[in-house]
Amino acid sequence: MKPQEFILEDEILDEWSAMDPDITSELKRKGYQFLGQGVDQVAFSEPDTGLVLKIFGTQKGTGQHGDKVIFSNDQKMFFKWAEFCMKNQNNPFLPKFYGFESFIFKEQTYLQIRQERLQFIGNLGWEIAHLTNSVTEVDVQTMSKKDAINSIIGVRPRTFEELKSKVGENKLLELLATIFELYKLTKQHGYEWDLHGANYMMRNDGTPVIVDPWVVNKQSAKPSA
Numbered sequence: 001m002k003p004q005e006f007i008l009e010d011e012i013l014d015e016w017s018a019m020d021p022d023i024t025s026e027l028k029r030k031g032y033q034f035l036g037q038g039v040d041q042v043a044f045s046e047p048d049t050g051l052v053l054k055i056f057g058t059q060k061g062t063g064q065h066g067d068k069v070i071f072s073n074d075q076k077m078f079f080k081w082a083e084f085c086m087k088n089q090n091n092p093f094l095p096k097f098y099g100f101e102s103f104i105f106k107e108q109t110y111l112q113i114r115q116e117r118l119q120f121i122g123n124l125g126w127e128i129a130h131l132t133n134s135v136t137e138v139d140v141q142t143m144s145k146k147d148a149i150n151s152i153i154g155v156r157p158r159t160f161e162e163l164k165s166k167v168g169e170n171k172l173l174e175l176l177a178t179i180f181e182l183y184k185l186t187k188q189h190g191y192e193w194d195l196h197g198a199n200y201m202m203r204n205d206g207t208p209v210i211v212d213p214w215v216v217n218k219q220s221a222k223p224s225a
Contacts, residue, residue: 019057023105027053040072051098051114058109071111073216077191081214082113084185092207093178118201118209124166126197128208131159132179136193140184149176167208175208182213192217 019042028034031047044053056075071079085094096116103110134155138148153160153176163172179195186193195213202208 019055020105020108023055023110040075045117046114049114050117052117053112053114055110055112058111077214077216078212079111081212082115091178092203093175093210095201095209095211116203118203118211121200121202121208123197124202124208125200127159127163128167128175128200129195129197131156131163132176132195135176135179135183135195138180138183140180140187145177145180148180149173152176152180167206171207178210179213182210186214190217191215 019037019040024034024037024042027044032044032053033047035043035045035052037043041054041056043055045051046053056071056078058071079100082097082100085091086097086099088094089096095118098114100111100113103112131152134152135148137155138151140148143151160172167175182195183193185191191214193213194215195210199210199212200208201211
């Protein structure tokens with residue numbers, strides 16, 4: 001089942017089903033390592049694969065047999081991001097996701113997805129963000145990718161030179177190209193740009209990975225009167 005089959009557009013939702021503690025207990029008994037939990041999701045490390053398993057809860061009172069299944073706008077934005085990454089899985093700067101699955105637990109529907117386990121990038125993420133934040137100053141409508149990258153570098157040339165020795169020049173240029181394309185999509189679809197230092201992580205080979213650059217534009221998400 002694909003996440004868009006759950007999604008109702010232009011919904012502002014406030015009540016979420018708390019993650020049933022029995023789900024967490026059952027997974028822990030099976031050897032899953034608990035990584036963290038938010039209002040409407042929980043994350044584990046799978047014992048056999050080492051992948052991260054994320055489970056998303058639905059709105060309270062939804063998801064029972066015959067009912068509509070409703071997720072929050074923030075969840076829907078994450079689903080859009082995951083789908084984009086799965087369509088561009090050869091891009092080394094995007095995280096690897098391994099498909100959505102749904103399940104029903106105590107008559108409540110949940111959605112889960114697996115993704116690769118990444119490492120904490122530390123201060124390097126904020127150093128990269130110091131450079132890549134300049135993407136918000138380019139005109140995505142008129143600029144070519146090459147001109148946009150040169151413009152980003154031109155705003156903070158010293159940062160670019162410092163990062164070349166840490167990341168590699170070619171890898172850094174390819175990262176900037178990816179960020180330009182992501183920012184272009186942000187503007188086209190009316191998303192909110194949210195790529196800061198904490199939204200970078202790293203693979204074992206040192207490649208920086210963009211983990212969550214989009215959030216819901218609260219203005220565009222409001223339903224019309």
